[in-house]
Amino acid sequence: MAADGRRLRPRKQPKQARAEITRQRILRAAAHVFTEYGYAAGTTNRIAEAAGISIGSLYQYYPNKDAILAELTAQHLDAGMAAGARVRSGELPESLDAVLRLFVRIVLGNHVEPPEYLRVLAERSPRTPQVMAMVQEHEDANIAYLREVLETHPEVRVADTATAAVLIASTLELVVHHVASRTGPAVDRDRFENELVAMMSRYLRGEAEPPGPTA
Incomplete structure (x- = not known):
């Protein structure tokens, strides 16, 4: 090692x-x-x-x-961490949808590179201790902040805010990365943003039908 x-x-x-x-x-x-x-x-x-x-x-x-790619990956993570820190240090909009839209735009803003490049970063970058520590730090900070937001926002109805924070953070990062790095016809950014905000908003407001009991 x-x-x-x-x-x-x-x-x-x-x-x-x-x-x-x-x-x-x-x-x-x-x-x-x-x-x-x-x-x-x-x-x-x-x-x-x-x-x-x-x-x-x-x-x-x-x-x-590989050393070059590891540094490029660290730069990409640094940019995402800096963007997240700016959001955490400022004031959020009042409505839940506006808050979620801000979060979506922050993640989208860190995925503006060409799809081919994003795939190389995700699939081929060396998993060095430095890179993995940065990923963990970024995830932990985002989840902790999201949980704080969800616990205090009056429009949130979901009961388990700890789990909800993990789900929202994971959804933002994974879905945005997948869409930004996919091949084929480009997805309309405005429509994607609107649908992602609507999906998360319905979940957090408790508007989705809960699953039935398992057998």
Whole structure:
């Protein structure tokens, strides 16, 4: 495990602005290459070429493409965590539907990349301890905040707010990611947003028919 961690760790931590510019150029180029060619054909040679640097220069920063992908994944998670933190530090709209719409838009805003790129992040990114810790931190913060919102909002009628918070957080992340990364005809964003808000709102208001007793 320790060897794997070293294999995925960036080799050079930029200390000068010039080095940081090069690092960001590599990451942008890698995102483009993974989108265009996928993971398997997204080689370090192609990434270096897209970044306009030599392969030797790329290896001064990253030992392999998995290390680059791990950092791209960390950036994606960072953006989602920052967006969530901004929501938690501000005031929410009054109506439940407006609150849910805000949450949907925040998650949609973190899935604006091309579907091909989102699939590479989800399916091929190394599950490093750093990445998994970020995922857990992000989920825990979202669920805790959602539970607080659900417990205090006057329009919420669902009895088990702890379970509801887990369901809403999971629905937001998984459904939005699946729709944003799917192949085939694009889903109308406004219609998708409206239907997702309506689905969650009906559940939280207790408007859906409860399941009958199990045999």
